[in-house]
Amino acid sequence: MSHVELSNIVKRFPGVTALKGISFDVRDGEFFVLLGPTGAGKTTTLRIIAGLTKQDEGTIRFDGESVDALTPAERDTAFVFQQYSLYPTMTVFDNLAFPLRAPSRRLPEDEIRKRVEVTAEKLRISHLLDRKTAHLSGGEMQRVSIGRAIVREPRIFLMDEPLSNLDAKLREALRVELQHLQKVEGSTTLFVTHDQIEALTMADRIAVLDLGRIRQIGTPEDIYDRPADTFVAQLVGTPRINLFPARRENNHLYIEGSELHLPAPTLDLPERFTLGIRPEDITPSPDGAFAGTLQITEPLGVETILHIRSGERTLQSLIPGMTDLRIGDTVRFDLVQDRLHCFDLDGKRIN
Amino acid sequence: MATFYETGPGYPVTESIRVDRVSPTARRIHAVRAFVVLVFAIITLIPVFVMGITAFKSRADVVSVPPKIIFKPTLEGFVFLFTERAVVSKVRLPEFQKKAEAGELSLFERIALNTGQEITGPSDYVDRLKNSLIIAGISTILSVGLGLFAAYAFSRFPIGGKDDLLFFILSTRMLPPVVVTIPLFLMYRQLGLHDSHLGMILLYTVFNLSLSVWLLKGFIDEIPIEYEEAALVDGYTRFQAFYKIVLPQAVTGIAATTVFCLIFAWNEYAFALMLTSDDARTAPPSIATMLGRGGIEWSAIAAGSLGFLIPVVIVTFALRNYLLRGVTFGAIRR
Numbered sequence: 001m002s003h004v005e006l007s008n009i010v011k012r013f014p015g016v017t018a019l020k021g022i023s024f025d026v027r028d029g030e031f032f033v034l035l036g037p038t039g040a041g042k043t044t045t046l047r048i049i050a051g052l053t054k055q056d057e058g059t060i061r062f063d064g065e066s067v068d069a070l071t072p073a074e075r076d077t078a079f080v081f082q083q084y085s086l087y088p089t090m091t092v093f094d095n096l097a098f099p100l101r102a103p104s105r106r107l108p109e110d111e112i113r114k115r116v117e118v119t120a121e122k123l124r125i126s127h128l129l130d131r132k133t134a135h136l137s138g139g140e141m142q143r144v145s146i147g148r149a150i151v152r153e154p155r156i157f158l159m160d161e162p163l164s165n166l167d168a169k170l171r172e173a174l175r176v177e178l179q180h181l182q183k184v185e186g187s188t189t190l191f192v193t194h195d196q197i198e199a200l201t202m203a204d205r206i207a208v209l210d211l212g213r214i215r216q217i218g219t220p221e222d223i224y225d226r227p228a229d230t231f232v233a234q235l236v237g238t239p240r241i242n243l244f245p246a247r248r249e250n251n252h253l254y255i256e257g258s259e260l261h262l263p264a265p266t267l268d269l270p271e272r273f274t275l276g277i278r279p280e281d282i283t284p285s286p287d288g289a290f291a292g293t294l295q296i297t298e299p300l301g302v303e304t305i306l307h308i309r310s311g312e313r314t315l316q317s318l319i320p321g322m323t324d325l326r327i328g329d330t331v332r333f334d335l336v337q338d339r340l341h342c343f344d345l346d347g348k349r350i351n
Numbered sequence: 352m353a354t355f356y357e358t359g360p361g362y363p364v365t366e367s368i369r370v371d372r373v374s375p376t377a378r379r380i381h382a383v384r385a386f387v388v389l390v391f392a393i394i395t396l397i398p399v400f401v402m403g404i405t406a407f408k409s410r411a412d413v414v415s416v417p418p419k420i421i422f423k424p425t426l427e428g429f430v431f432l433f434t435e436r437a438v439v440s441k442v443r444l445p446e447f448q449k450k451a452e453a454g455e456l457s458l459f460e461r462i463a464l465n466t467g468q469e470i471t472g473p474s475d476y477v478d479r480l481k482n483s484l485i486i487a488g489i490s491t492i493l494s495v496g497l498g499l500f501a502a503y504a505f506s507r508f509p510i511g512g513k514d515d516l517l518f519f520i521l522s523t524r525m526l527p528p529v530v531v532t533i534p535l536f537l538m539y540r541q542l543g544l545h546d547s548h549l550g551m552i553l554l555y556t557v558f559n560l561s562l563s564v565w566l567l568k569g570f571i572d573e574i575p576i577e578y579e580e581a582a583l584v585d586g587y588t589r590f591q592a593f594y595k596i597v598l599p600q601a602v603t604g605i606a607a608t609t610v611f612c613l614i615f616a617w618n619e620y621a622f623a624l625m626l627t628s629d630d631a632r633t634a635p636p637s638i639a640t641m642l643g644r645g646g647i648e649w650s651a652i653a654a655g656s657l658g659f660l661i662p663v664v665i666v667t668f669a670l671r672n673y674l675l676r677g678v679t680f681g682a683i684r685r
């Protein structure tokens with residue numbers, strides 16, 4: 001296992017610059033998640049680390065040593081691809097054994113058998129070992145793909161949205177298993193996803209990537225509680241954060257297009273800015289300081305989303321459990337004052 | 352651990368929604384189609400059939416009018432094809448008959464004797480067939496082998512001027528090959544390649560290469576590159592990945608390409624006629640020259656053509672399982 005460090009990686013494709021100078025490091029034994037929407041450059045980043053694509057600028061170091069001149073085989077990474085890439089002509093056993101049988105490793109066959117069996121046990125695919133991979137179900141294939149990565153001890157695991165092709169239930173189950181495996185083995189993992197829940201639940205640290213630039217690097221708490229800009233704020237959290245144009249006047253904040261105003265926090269705020277309020281920080285209460293009309297309720301069972309109209313603005317509020325409020329009712333609510341987020345007009349967080 | 356996915360729906364299926372009853376019209380259309388295919392197959396196969404029976408006819412049966420469908424089969428044609436013979440003089444005839452009765456003559460010698468001839472040695476045709484096997488075999492292996500590497504490179508690597516190169520390769524097939532026989536003839540004479548195996552192998556390899564590069568590139572393009580990349584990451588070199596991953600998945604394409612190349616090299620007539628005379632002469636022109644020598648030996652010609660068909664039929668038959676998918680191009684499941 002290794003410490004992996006990227007500095008100023010730039011990658012240009014004809015027509016697009018996929019990575020515009022990104023730097024981050026994955027520490028030894030860390031579960032690092034690269035989170036970003038489609039086209040952000042996540043796969044490209046992984047491919048560059050694995051050595052499948054060459055960067056145009058920048059350096060990659062494993063344990064302090066540059067690997068830029070090394071072939072994929074020499075870098076000794078394990079890659080779980082976005083699409084299944086099991087060898088269709090081989091059995092599950094042979095697929096799992098494939099990395100161990102590489103001529104550069106020269107493991108004895110009984111050692112290979114032992115390791116494959118242990119891996120299959122961990123992923124609960126022992127009963128599939130003799131099957132051809134072509135007719136496995138999606139979940140089974142993905143397990144085998146992951147198995148092919150963990151069967152050896154690479155310097156880093158590179159996982160490219162390994163769970164995105166699965167249905168919700170299976171994804172959840174496999175997510176927990178993966179997390180458990182990673183913690184038990186203490187393996188260095190770089191996990192790519194566009195799913196913020198996966199990122200928040202699994203990561204030790206997250207890097208948010210957008211259009212080839214890193215927006216923020218931090219722990220899940222950092223990312224959620226102190227988003228660096230409006231992009232990150234909107235990317236994590238469901239329902240989405242409420243963002244409103246706001247202005248400051250005589251120590252009061254006014255939300256444009258509604259009567260909502262509140263005392264300004266002790267921040268160095270410009271005259272105009274963007275105010276962000278997480279839905280769970282809007283708490284209905286009978287004697288709340290603010291009022292609005294209930295437009296829609298979305299009961300989810302464990303929690304309910306309320307759409308509260310105030311002037312021209314609609315606020316989404318997340319409350320635990322179900323509600324007996326009716327559409328059209330007037331709702332009174334409070335805002336959790338010390339959890340407000342303020343961003344300047346360029347979207348940057350104001351601290 | 353049984354999950355919902357393994358156990359299926361939790362309620363019994365109680366009603367059938369069969370939609371597989373075939374309508375009468377569909378059945379009639381099917382019958383018409385089958386009939387058309389059958390007629391077509393018969394038309395195509397009649398010449399082959401006639402050739403087949405002619406090969407086993409005696410000299411008299413071959414020329415009889417109307418042609419006989421039922422006749423006494425003989426191997427005369429094959430004896431004429433494979434041997435050189437001389438007429439046995441009246442004086443020596445009894446001697447031969449005695450030998451025949453004593454069972455000292457081989458099957459071929461006995462058949463020759465029936466027509467009043469003795470065998471003096473093997474005919475050229477045996478050598479010609481050998482030449483055909485060597486030239487077609489080696490040139491096919493070369494063009495498929497080289498084509499495979501070229502196609503892989505075209506498919507996987509960023510090559511400068513790739514499209515132009517591919518077009519150039521294809522353009523070698525754009526004019527009828529026979530057009531260049533005269534220049535080739537002159538070149539080959541200068542280079543000492545005239546009537547040599549090497550010359551013919553080179554020629555057929557070059558002609559087949561464009562076909563094999565294009566065909567194989569199509570097949571390799573169909574194999575997702577992720578497989579090789581996975582192998583590269585797993586610790587294999589580029590060549591090992593090619594050998595272990597690409598090759599097994601490309602067998603269909605390789606089989607189809609092999610058959611196409613083999614058929615071309617095996618059947619080629621014009622170049623073989625112009626560029627070979629004896630040492631490297633292949634079977635197709637030599638069958639034709641049999642027409643000339645003292646009366647037309649129809650049964651020998653038919654036997655020669657039949658024997659000539661057999662290797663191609665065997666190879667095609669052996670590879671038929673791959674071919675069926677191969678010639679429907681790109682039918683590889685993703």
Ligand SMILES: Nc1ncnc2c1ncn2[C@@H]1O[C@H](COP(=O)(O)OP(=O)(O)OP(=O)(O)O)[C@@H](O)[C@H]1O
Pocket residue numbers: 013014016017018036037038039040041042043044045082194
């Ligand atoms: N081989 C390539 N040639 C040209 N452009 C490419 C190539 N690979 C990626 N790109 C471009 O680079 C950008 C980043 O692609 P990348 O595959 O890294 O995105 P991603 O974050 O993995 O997206 P997704 O979540 O959809 O997988 C995209 O605009 C893509 O079109």
Ligand SMILES: [Mg+2]
Pocket residue numbers: 042043044082160
């Ligand atoms: Mg991707």
